[in-house]
Amino acid sequence: MDKSRYPMVEEVVSIGFNREIGKDTFLMGFPCVALTSRAKPGQFLMIQVDRQAKDPLLRRPFSIHGVLDSNRLMILYKVVGKGTALLSALREGDTISAIGPLGNGFTLPGPGERALLVAGGMGIAPLFFLTQVLTRAQNHSVKMFLGFPTSQDVVLIDQLKGLGVDLSLTTEDGSLGIKGLVTDLWDQTLSQESTQKPVTYACGPASMLKEIAQKAIARNLRCYVCLEGYMGCGLGICQGCAAKAAGSKDKPYYYVCQDGPVFSAEMIDWEVM
């Protein structure tokens, strides 16, 4: 493995804050200089709450959600099971072990290129970091589509507006923003904006990614998706995180933790997703 490409470290970090900012949704921040200086949008961490605990056994993967003051990292997570429930119970000063930064990260748009960011639910986690980087660089036009099931799930609107990003919000039940699916809104925008060819960055549930990827391929547009996979290690040693590669005979599967988690849409076999 090319170590310079994956300069991963393990840091035991002391939690700075861990707040519930939406329904079952937590924002956690911790200082960690080594990790922060290496982190790129789209990369992730493998987090372990308790070194001694044998259950849950495996570390859990979380996207790097953003950087604060260049020495703190944030993760944004939803409580869905044992591991995330344990994480949500942690207080300021408690420690966790984090390994990262892992994975490839997003390929940034070229100068002046228009970027469309599509986030479904917790898909906002890595795209917030990308927004931070793109808005700081100032030479991209960025539009973000953000979709949640209901108004109760909506988070981070103020922070995103604070970054100055052009934002469209959808909820499936219409309780906030536009009623409907974030994919439809993105699709409509593409039809209206036929003048230039934007590049799409998407993260969210597999069904959403599939739709976006297939439409982007059909429209011959560049599109990057940030995939999830059930991860045993995050380090490229267990081969658990397989995603079926499109077409390729000599590489039947990609490994999400190493080859991804960001893939160009046409790399993945969406039929089996």
Place this chain on the structure above:
Amino acid sequence: MGALPELSVDIGGLKIKNPVIAASGTFGYGDELAPFYDPSLLGAIIVKGLSLRPMPGNPPPRIVETPCGLLNAIGLANIGIEAFVGEKLPSLATIKAPIITNIYGHTIEDYAEMARRIEGVKGIAAVEVNISCPNVEQGGMAFGRDPDSAARVADRVVENTTKPVIVKLTPNVTDIGLIAKAVEAAGAQSISVTNTFLGMAVDVATRRPKLANMVGGLSGPAIKPMALYLVHEVVKAVRIPVIGLGGIMDYHDALEFLLVGARAIQVGTANLVNPKAAIEIVNGLTDFCLREKIKDINEIIGALETKGEDHEKKGDRKDKSKANF
């Protein structure tokens, strides 16, 4: 501080500097965890299972966590023996720990051919033979579930290489001692016990198996008591060295296997959770020997106290050592 304890052990034609070995399939092709520590410090490294030709592996989901355990159906995905020898092995030359290849085949001839391919390849110290995979010639039952086919595989590998041959047994049998004896008689220099236990997990909401492959192999702390028992059984059955594994997470777990009679141990699933697990076990064993004034780790191996009266008499000693663990 006293002199460092002697940690080297002989695992049947191969002397290793300490009894801690990285288990196949949980340490990549050998250098993936190098960002965390120098793999040269381990007793040996067993690389990912290799087959004659590249294998794509199973569709996802390939792994699922169960209480204190990991259920996997990776499907032995690998780049194939040719690509390993040609492309991977040269880059492992800087690793000073012996590199052991783990091989598996679908026919007995596959095994023999791989043994031939490895023979003469510098940089491969020994070969571990995985006999847990389905034998296509005999209706798909694993080679390792029948003493005759297990012995035939061992025999053909031994015949085709001068390197030490370790046979890795499957726990999914009724009498593991019988299989162990058969592979010993066929000329294996050592035996590793154990591979994963067959298992399943079901998603009640969707009524589907959680693994795409339906069944998988269970590893991790959940299997440790069963693995320890099997090591005990095999140690009783054979004279060749036994390498113990199954759920070893720390040096304390490692000591349990050594006490039962394992000459060395392997660290598997623990590497996935804590990339430094194996090196921490080496250090933990060193510190333990220093504390307990054990000069040579071989003093521990097989030193299980089993006599009834000792059990009671050693009561106070047990308490004393508990404080040190």
